[in-house]
Amino acid sequence: MPHTRNRNPSPIPEVTWDTGLKEMNETWKGAIACLGVAVFFVMTIGIIYWQVVDQPNKNWILKGSFSGLIWERRTQTLVIQTLTEDKTFAEIDVENVGNTDIEVPFVRNMCWLNKTEFCYTWDSVAEVKISLESEEDSDTECYSVTWTPIHCHVDLKDCFSMLNISWYGGASVHAPNWPINDANISMQPFTVSDLRDNPSGFGSVLERYFLGSSGVSVLVAPNIPLHVGMESRQQFCLQTPPSMERMPLQYTVCVGHNIRVVHQESMQQLSTARRELPNMDVLRLPFWKLLANVDSGAKLERELRTFSNRLKRHHLGEGVISLDEHSTALLANMDHSYLNSKKRTSKRQTRDLPFVKLLNISITLSPYLSVDSQQFQTSIQEGIEDYWLSLPSGPQGRPVPLLTQWKGKYSVKLNITNTEATNWFLDKVDSLHSHLGMEYVILEGGEGNPFEEQALRPPLAWVGDEYIRLLADLAERIGENTIVTSGTRSSHKALFIRMSALQSDWSYSGLKGIIPSLLHHSLLGYNFFIPDAVGGSLSAELVADDELFIRWLGIAAFLPVINFQTPPWVFEKEWVLNLTKFYIAKHHDFVVPLILKYAEEWQDTGNPIYRSLWWLSPNDPATFTIDDEFLIGNEVLVAPVTEKGALQRDIYLPESDFQWQDTNNAQVFDGGTFLESYPVGLGDVAVFVRWRS
Numbered sequence: 001m002p003h004t005r006n007r008n009p010s011p012i013p014e015v016t017w018d019t020g021l022k023e024m025n026e027t028w029k030g031a032i033a034c035l036g037v038a039v040f041f042v043m044t045i046g047i048i049y050w051q052v053v054d055q056p057n058k059n060w061i062l063k064g065s066f067s068g069l070i071w072e073r074r075t076q077t078l079v080i081q082t083l084t085e086d087k088t089f090a091e092i093d094v095e096n097v098g099n100t101d102i103e104v105p106f107v108r109n110m111c112w113l114n115k116t117e118f119c120y121t122w123d124s125v126a127e128v129k130i131s132l133e134s135e136e137d138s139d140t141e142c143y144s145v146t147w148t149p150i151h152c153h154v155d156l157k158d159c160f161s162m163l164n165i166s167w168y169g170g171a172s173v174h175a176p177n178w179p180i181n182d183a184n185i186s187m188q189p190f191t192v193s194d195l196r197d198n199p200s201g202f203g204s205v206l207e208r209y210f211l212g213s214s215g216v217s218v219l220v221a222p223n224i225p226l227h228v229g230m231e232s233r234q235q236f237c238l239q240t241p242p243s244m245e246r247m248p249l250q251y252t253v254c255v256g257h258n259i260r261v262v263h264q265e266s267m268q269q270l271s272t273a274r275r276e277l278p279n280m281d282v283l284r285l286p287f288w289k290l291l292a293n294v295d296s297g298a299k300l301e302r303e304l305r306t307f308s309n310r311l312k313r314h315h316l317g318e319g320v321i322s323l324d325e326h327s328t329a330l331l332a333n334m335d336h337s338y339l340n341s342k343k344r345t346s347k348r349q350t351r352d353l354p355f356v357k358l359l360n361i362s363i364t365l366s367p368y369l370s371v372d373s374q375q376f377q378t379s380i381q382e383g384i385e386d387y388w389l390s391l392p393s394g395p396q397g398r399p400v401p402l403l404t405q406w407k408g409k410y411s412v413k414l415n416i417t418n419t420e421a422t423n424w425f426l427d428k429v430d431s432l433h434s435h436l437g438m439e440y441v442i443l444e445g446g447e448g449n450p451f452e453e454q455a456l457r458p459p460l461a462w463v464g465d466e467y468i469r470l471l472a473d474l475a476e477r478i479g480e481n482t483i484v485t486s487g488t489r490s491s492h493k494a495l496f497i498r499m500s501a502l503q504s505d506w507s508y509s510g511l512k513g514i515i516p517s518l519l520h521h522s523l524l525g526y527n528f529f530i531p532d533a534v535g536g537s538l539s540a541e542l543v544a545d546d547e548l549f550i551r552w553l554g555i556a557a558f559l560p561v562i563n564f565q566t567p568p569w570v571f572e573k574e575w576v577l578n579l580t581k582f583y584i585a586k587h588h589d590f591v592v593p594l595i596l597k598y599a600e601e602w603q604d605t606g607n608p609i610y611r612s613l614w615w616l617s618p619n620d621p622a623t624f625t626i627d628d629e630f631l632i633g634n635e636v637l638v639a640p641v642t643e644k645g646a647l648q649r650d651i652y653l654p655e656s657d658f659q660w661q662d663t664n665n666a667q668v669f670d671g672g673t674f675l676e677s678y679p680v681g682l683g684d685v686a687v688f689v690r691w692r693s
Helices: 017-054 259-270 280-284 297-313 325-335 354-358 374-381 419-436 466-478 511-523 546-556 574-605
Strands: 058-063 067-072 077-082 088-094 117-121 126-134 140-149 156-161 167-171 185-189 206-212 216-220 227-231 235-240 249-256 287-289 320-322 361-365 368-370 390-392 399-401 404-406 409-413 440-443 482-484 496-498 630-632 636-639 648-653 659-662 668-670 673-679 686-690
Touching (some): 058 117, 167 511, 280 574, 297 320, 297 354, 325 361, 361 419, 511 546
Parallel strands (some): 482 496
Antiparallel strands (some): 067 077, 126 140, 404 409, 636 686, 659 686
């Protein structure tokens, strides 16, 4: 009989309990593992979603007492705002982090939760360190930013938005604007250049300082290579080029309750040296540039005599007759034995020039020397090639003077780090003084870097504008009667500075550029300047437009010095001559005492002598863009006509708590008001003084 298996009605398999438990444990383990993977996957998705989608766009990085720094991750922008977020001081577009299409969190502070510092590193790009500096009783807070490249191929570049902010400062340019928002300048080294040769470059006065109407300033570290570019009405950018040294981009952003407050604080940081006053006698006499196309010292003497007699004949009073470098050389070469030798002799035959010594003259010198000159040949023969900027000819070779061009001639440039070379130059000035008895020395030619112009890597001593700074030191050694033509980091020195030449027209390259230029100079601390000649001197031609001459003269009369290239008698009109005499007297009697008064304030506080209207109304947006009016101190407002053919103009009187009195007709007006189509005759300038009842 076949064996049959008994049926088991139970649903439980016929297995032992040990085996069942083991199989059930394995099943649950697998399920738990799968569940863990799923949870991890969901958490990962959640974190990514939080970082990319749900994370707030704004992250507060640092907070001060009234301001804070925000990272906007979608636009990769640093924003400085008030803590209440009702005012934006500055927006900084960070272009150092690579692809702007990739959002960067920028929320992890690597400074170990330090409340006054923030650190972050982008892999293979750059690292940033931002520190907050705030004093308890200060009205400003400063954020120091340092970008350091990870490798030598990284461009460091930060851009400051111009939207809703008027910016000032930086460098003078060919057609100056106030504010600088309309400037359009390609990215280039931020160094002084001669605008005659490089009209698209940066001009004679330059500081690494920018000021914004929102109450913000930017000060860039002085000892790093810096490029600057400007996109009209969009942004200005700071950049350090790639280098083997991995140079940082380093700057400080300070914010305050208004533009005046932050500027006053920033000026203390910009120049820490004691401010010295130059020889203020320069203010008292007009300068008359002698245009003498002659080829000998004897002919030049005759030209001087004729010009001096004409000044007397037209009753224009005393003045300083200004000689250019060519004329200076002609007079010097009438007895040049003392210039040809390395050593000075105690006894030398000099020709006396009694007539020249009776005149007030200024001479012009430069650190350049033509390679065709006997002096240069002598220096080579005597083995003193290191008197000039040079390159080594080999590891142990003699220095080879670096050739450059100056006024159309191949020349060499004085090595002012060489003590013997500077002593030789000072000896030359002393000899000229005993020979000519000049009142003033104009020292030009600091602009330009011969190494960089020839794409040569300069020695560390000559990087950027270091030559201009050292030339200012040399000018100080010449004496308090020295005038320079360029300045950087030297606003505290006892020197006058001559402004760049302007075109003889009504544009911003000409007459309209005078007020933006004077406001720029004063803002950067260069209050003692000699403006360009009345009517412009970019061309050697005399001005033919008498209206342009008179309107220009009306502005110049309120500046530190009146400077002429075109004498008024060339117009052959008595009214032009009479107005010239009137404005010379006005300058001497009214303007010079004002400058002397506010020069003391500048020395004590750093406040500018010439001021924009926002100085009195720092919270009034109407004052931020006015570029055809200026203040002398807090008590005189000057509003000249700058449009050809105009006999009226609109005038804004700042500060609602003030009243202003027209000096021409004694009318009194409230501050904070516009005067529309205010009449200003051809021979007049609208001048208002602060009125106290």
